[in-house]
Amino acid sequence: MKFLANLITNRKERDLVVVQAAWREWLSEDAPIIAYIFKVLLACLLAMWLSLRFELDQPRTAMMTVAIVMQFRSGMVFAKSYYRFLGTSVGILVSFLLVALFAQERVLFLVCMGVWIGLCTAGSMIFRNYQSYAFVLAGYTLCIVGLPSTITPELTFNIGVTRISEILIGLICATLVSDLIFPQRMWNVMLAAVRRRFKDFSDLLQSTAVQPVASTTSTPTLLRFLGDIFSLETFQASAGMENDKSRLHRQKLSRMNHEFMEVSTSFHAFEQLLRRQHNIAQPQVSVALQRVYQSLGAAIMVEGRSAQTEQEAKVVSRQLSVFRNQFSANIHAERAQLTHDIGTSERLDFETGCELLQRLTDELYVYTSTYASLAVAQSSEVAPTETAPKLEMHFDPLAVTLAGIRGTLSLAILSALWILTDWRSGVEAITLGVISSTLFATTPSPTRTIKNFMIGAIIGTLLAYFCNFHLLTQAHGFWMLAVAVAPGIIIAAWFTTRPATAIVGAGVFMVYLMHIGFNSAYNSNPVTFINDAIADLLAVLISGIMYGLIDLSGSRWSRQRIAKSLRNLVVVACRDTVSLRRGRLETGARELVQRAGSAQRVGDKEDRVVIEWLLSTLEIGHAVIALREYMQVVEHPYISNLLSMSLESVAQLYDAPSEANRLQAVNTINHAIAEISLAYIDLGLSQSSQHQITVMLHFIRSALLDEESVLVSGTQTTLEKY
Template sequence: MHHFRIRSLMPRWRYALLGAVRDWMREDAQTLVYIGKVLLACMLALWVSLKFDLEQPRTALLTVAIVMQARTSMVLAKSYYRLIGTLVGIIISVLLIALFAQERILFLLSMALWISFCTAGSIVFRHHQSYAFVLAGYTLCIVGLPATLNPDQTFNIAMTRLSEIMVGLASASLVSALVFPQGVSELLRHSVRNRFRDFSRLLTSLDRRKLAAPATRAETLRMVGNVFELEIFHASSSMESDHSRTYRQRLNLLNSEFMAVTTSLHSFEQLMRRLHRSGHPQVVENLLALFTPVQAAVLTHQREVRDEHEARQVVLTSSTLLDHWETHLQEVKSRLPADLSSSDTLDFATGTALILRILNELHAYTSTYAGLDTSQKAAAVKIWKMPGMGMHFDPLTALLAGLRGALVFAAMSFLWITCDLHSGVEAITFATICSTLFASSPTPRRTVRQFITGVLIGTILLYIVNFHLLTHAQGFAMLALALSPVIIVAAWLTTKPSIAVIGAGIFIVFFLHIGFNNTFAADPVNFINAAIADLLAIMLAGVFYSLIDLSNNQWSRTRIAQALRELIQEICVHPAQPLRSRLETNVRELLLRMGTVHRVADARDKEVVDWLLSTLEIGQAVIALRSEAHSTPVPSIRRSIKHSLHQLAQLFAQPSTAWRNTTIRSITDSIEHLQQQEIRMQLTSANHQQLLAMLHFIRGALLDTDSVLTLSASLDIAEKQGVLNNA
């Protein structure tokens, strides 16, 4: 009996062991592989640099540390843009030396302007393109500043630095491509699956209990950032293969459809919350009954869809729901009370229009998702014509970021000249790296603080290696052994997202000042001077990040809210028909650039997040309203709706109680006019039903007492009253 029990438990132990091994292979083993690849690439770059007697092997090592990533295509993409940025920086360096070799002030002013331009460019562009601007900025310091001391050696310095960087890029790319190569396609597929699963949970969680609970912003903001998290991955996938490029093109369409369906779902949830709060139980009950089959459509075997193959069942189910939509709608309508008020009838029609939109967008989104595992040529052609993610940025923010970069460079150059800093070139380079590299960070001040921590740790490790290990290193093997512990520690830290900047700080300070070039030199005086200069440069950059904070002060929040309101003004009055995809992309990217999506729980960002949700909610209704108004055959209806949209644009331009009340009255007049036209001309088309639904939805959003427009209007009154009292 006892022997049988032991044998019966064996498969469970084996299963648990296999599960533990799989978890280890998926997480810890990947980390160890990455650390090993970083170490191997560094040693390869060091060996090649010493073999060819390059002047500064540490430049090749620093290049490896900067471009090394877990995924092969990301290494190739980053190496490609680093090469472009380096070449541009070298060309500008040679040009400025040729023009201002004898005019130090003019040369430094020209450098400040170039660094300002590159810093602004890193704000405007994203991902690896942003990194190319950063490299073009501080390469000017790496090549141009030493060349000012020896102008006749400018070309030799430029070619030497380029050779060292090329060795680092080649080493990183070669090791990443040959040693346990990891493509980004599987990571993309895994992320897409997780996103569909999260969306399914969000869709199915909408019920009476959720409507009664306080609204949460975390789920919506997580969905906001998800699109751009995927874009970071698939921006590099074109470096892998034709299949990866085709997959990336399909993801453009998938991202657009995902943004559309999540925005519609948020609008429907907001409508249901308003109806629940205002006491419309019959309308809420029947709308939930109409919505229940849509929720069930994303489930298979009572659980969320796991992969693209199972998503095909959702496509079939949603298609069946669309085919039988009218039948199901009539069944639900038959359960409505006969004495339902006109307002309740409009509420039900508005909710019905949103559910139908969600169903159509869900069908499109799931169809694209289910087709990701196919290689049909027609699908690829269709998606090839789809526009990618656009760019939307605040010009003033880019201008101020450029000004900050120029001021950091100018201040450090002033200290170099006036105080005759022995390590002035290194200090200026370090300050420029900090001012450009972290300019596009969502939280630059926090990033700088972490970077300072990494620099301090790196300086301590640098002292140990320079004066206790390298002095005893004989030959390449001993040299590699002396460097390996620091490389391993820094590489491990970079695998932890929360402290990755600390690892980057260790890498940068360690490889910038490691005590060998092609020959070893242990100079304590130079070491202390360099350490002091580095700390001075970082603190100076941190001071300017605090003085010109573009992401975490009241001014920046006001700018974001204003930019969001301007998007609504544009889609209300712009002559051309606005596109939903453009609105949603601009809203999400604007918020992502400012870093608010990373601070969803911050109470100070509540107003900005509320403006985001209000912009998405009302914006999509305005776009749908304009699209339907364009199709109506009655000119008076078009004029009435156009007037209401002008009033709405004015409200978003100047939020106040007066404009809010005026806009509500104007929309109410449009609704009444449309209803009168329907009675007089017997207009019963779906077009006019959609017009009524969207007008009623916008009016309901403006009447919501929890709306940010209502709160802003109340604040406006309070501020005016305070001014009067003070007067």
């Protein structure tokens, strides 16, 4: 009986544990989605009620504003609302100006409108985050306010004031509901992202330290880190609107982003060096460096695992400090174990590996210390002594220009259709066509995005038809009206909760709310509805065709331009009178790839070539910048000339990759190493400076000699052919 009682008790305890685990999983995964859908519905209904109370013309505009700006996190809602208001205000002012100038000249109005749309689309390609969104809003608001005003110019001011009032109601409702009901702060998602990134990088470093370097590749993980860097930057931009920890630690997180870019690049450079040594069969050098590297891998572990929180990162920081203090002694011991029969090149490989490993250790210590400082209470927090550099904007001017032309052409085609056919729904078609032509210009794959948006538009049309002619006809009073429109809002909001269907949800929201058959009073004509639905679908179709014709993101020509832009960063680092700093090189290279969308398409063979150029640019670019810093202590003109010739040969190689230029660069660097090694004392160079310069020259040479590098002529031929 006692055994049976224990069995029943244990079973109950196990069932209780299972129920508790399921409950926690539901709270962490399903509950936020349900809360978000509820908040979207509540904010939309509140915006509809206020619009009706104030007797505004189009309550659906306020509801559409809510649908557009609502996000999971309150800070993102604040940021998007702020920039939407700015963009809308500018668009309305431009509408007033153009209507005042060309109220009676539709063609001139449309020409000026096309120029404005092109400029706004180009601006959205240049800027990031919600600043980009503000340019999009400034563009298509001109369609929403300006086009109706060309039909009734005397009502221009009333139309503009009414639209901005409806949009303000939507923004207020979205921000209030997001901030007061089940608020989700940016700090939680930012801290989770920082913790995950530190843990994943620690696991990556530790795994490469204990496994043979040839058996694993870290490229996919490093590319995921590339996306994380810009995602965290987006989070920080939104966090400025919140008055909590995310705002207090904003500067510190920015420094962490910059420090992580440096440490990830140093890690890649060291990993590539180990791989090259493994491939050319240098067991003594590889084993010696691997032993020190394994000690570093152990130093970032806490009880055999990676740090999970910033409190545990404090422990890692102390362990890294001890490792740094013992680094010179460990290297000296490994250097003493190397036999005397290894060649000069092998010893330079070892010294180069030591230099890279020390740089990796120092940068990892700084990054870990900054991460651990997040655990410090605000009252005892010390103000940072160094401000992290801002991420500069890097983009392809031709891609920006073509995006502006694409937006203008979409407007021109739809405007011509409107004028030539005197189509009643022409304004509707132009509005949605401009929105879809500008809104998705910055996505990694606009053509694929517009296809998903088209699917959402079709679903939204069907939902609007069902709502207009089956539900709204039975609605009497506000609550019945709310019941009628709620199913479409819930379905659209559910689509937006999943990344794979978020664009579909955006299409459902936009078309559904544009076609809801009530303004201040119910008015839905089947003929008008069908005309408007055809106009919307035709507008999205034309936008899709324009993206297909002028979409650089997936073209071979675009990839060649991105590769050329990446190589040009190395050329600039070699030739500019002012040395390109590491931060600028990092952000320039990473943002070029991020904007091109290659980081999201790393599985594609063609985009892999762009990624290889990215890694080569960072690897050689950092070495070139370090070499130029060492050159500042060189006073003898002969050594300066040798180093300048070496840098110029590297610049020529990256400016025009070829086998001949690669061999020329290797020979020039070999000559510089030989001359500096033999006569550095006679040339007035200290042993320390000679060591640093020789090691960095050797690192560049070994990277150029790597047969698996993208610089090899066979890989370059592949780039030109695909």
